[in-house]
Amino acid sequence: MKLSCVLMTWALYVCPAVLLATQMLPAASSETLKCEGPFSMDQSSCHTEEEEEEEEAADVTHSSDTDFQVKGYKFSKPFHLIVSYDWLILQGPATSIFEGDPLVLHCRAWQDWPLTQVIFYRDGSALGPPGPKREFSINVVQRSDSGQYHCSGIFRSSGPGSRETASPVAITVQELFPSPVLKALPSSEPQEGGSVTLSCQTKLSLQRSASRLLFSFYKDGRPLSIRGVSSELQIPKASEEHSGSYWCEAATEDRQVWKQSPQLEIRVQALQKSTASETSPAEPADPLAPPPAPSAEPLGFSSADPHLYHQIRLLLKQMQDVKVLLGHLVMELRDLTVYLKPGVTNAADK
Template sequence: MRLSCVLMAWVPYVCPAVLLATQVLLAASSETLKCEGPVSTEQSSCHTDEEEDAVHSSDDFQVKGYKFSKPFHLIVSYDWLILQGPDTSIFEGDPLVLHCRAWQDWPLTQVIFYREGSALAPPRPKTEFSIDVVQKSDSGNYHCSGIFRSPGPGSRETSSPVAITVQELFPAPVLKALPSSEPQEGGSVTLSCQTKLSLQRSASRLLFSFYKDGRSLSIRGISAELHIPKASKEEHSGSYWCEAATEDGQIWKQSPQLEIQVQALQKTTASEAPSVEPAGPLPPPPAPSAEHLGFSSSDPHHQLRLLLKQMEDVKVLLGHLVVELRDLTVYLKSGITKVADK
């Protein structure tokens, strides 16, 4: 017989609110199932397989005028001891409460709680163990042991292990620079601290902090972005990271570091550089006259003086040529440098 019909054998009405019960039952122990909320006066007490599947796929489902609670699982044990854990999903930052229960709730002493076979605390009379803020590292197999006092067997008994998985509330954030981690100097850049809460805890809120080279830029703000309107090479180049944290600060995670290198602007461009006018044409060499050629005189001394004069003219001409070549070389080098800078 299905659980829904069994419950209706106890209660003549269907309850529309949350059905509360313990996750684990001891054989021969009495447990109370409580359905909270206003009752319905509909006569039908059981639902079809299709309706039951729909109920199990939704936390709050209505069909044919009925509203059903979330399902829960009952495990019946015949052990002397059982360990009761949370009956709902547990996330990072939640409290964890464990109960070590004896058959028919007989009194216990020297109770020890274990995780992965290692004792979490020394023996004590308390049958409850709690962790105020759990981390993912608290996941594992838990069990408890205790010694029965009268009227129990008087020996130490051990419960079966219970697997407890602490789910991730949100992944470690990743810091991204938009549009680029190498912005041009004077341009804008936006740092985005990217992470996302679990869908089951989407109603919670995260706060974000930003850091650069070991110093804080902003602390615990609701915005996941940091905007730099005008990037400066000296001021904004460096190593950045961000941090996402819950509002109570119990859970916080840091992103890997991101290097930002602001690119300096070119100081001059080819169009702005002063232009160097190319040198004009060289003056024509003086035309040799008949006297310069030595036809006017057969005196060797006079011919020698004429030859020396021609050599002086050639020297002057070569001097002009050297100056013009030097100016042309400077002009060509300047043009090549500007093209390379582009």
């Protein structure tokens, strides 16, 4: 379908199974509208706003913000066409543009007259020297490429002969997905022997939900898993060697867009070992047995506190001395009982 207009106007075009957006055309130029989509194109057609009003008089079987059906036909979103009477216009993308997409801008002249000394601008700054090319492109856009774009040029033969400037067009590069966040479940301080799940959390824009992200996991600068479809990494049995600094990366399949998460510290907690030991009841100590030598480091105390360690050693030494004295006393008592037994007399009594 060819368009040829002289005055500035607005028109609404509806076409089966194709996503279209605002597009600007210079007056007295031609453009072809195409219906594209997964449906059969045998009975596809495009309609103006007046024709569409006639269609809407029929029974509408479904209506929504995205599309609707009339008599079994599926219709796309509206396509808004702006016809400009300016000498120059800058044509931008007809659909939403996201990180990683290519960006192509066309500097269009009245009746497609030839241009020279064409310059493209972003936010008032020239993007290159003057030249004959009437197209400017960025292979992979970033969010920093958003801004107000316009172009200028000089008509080579016909036209005003002076430099003409197109009206600015706002280009907004949308975020394809936010930077991921790495989380450890159930905790970033798991007990030794427990399981840990690392989850690289992010989400694609709804308009690009059909795309796929691949995930990579790293620990202390070393890769653990590279470009997998799963956003989770399992540690079935954590040990002290799993402690460290982790981060993850989410990327598109063509790796045109990739983003890294902040680092997450994982600290595996060692199991607390019991120091209490089960002992059988102690047998009565033989008072004649030599006392055991004091331990070099009393049980339960550490040499980390020198003063307490010294006091304990003195107390054990005193206890040892008392045991020695008790041993001598028992020996003397045994000798004394010999003389006190009946039938034992002193040699002096004879």
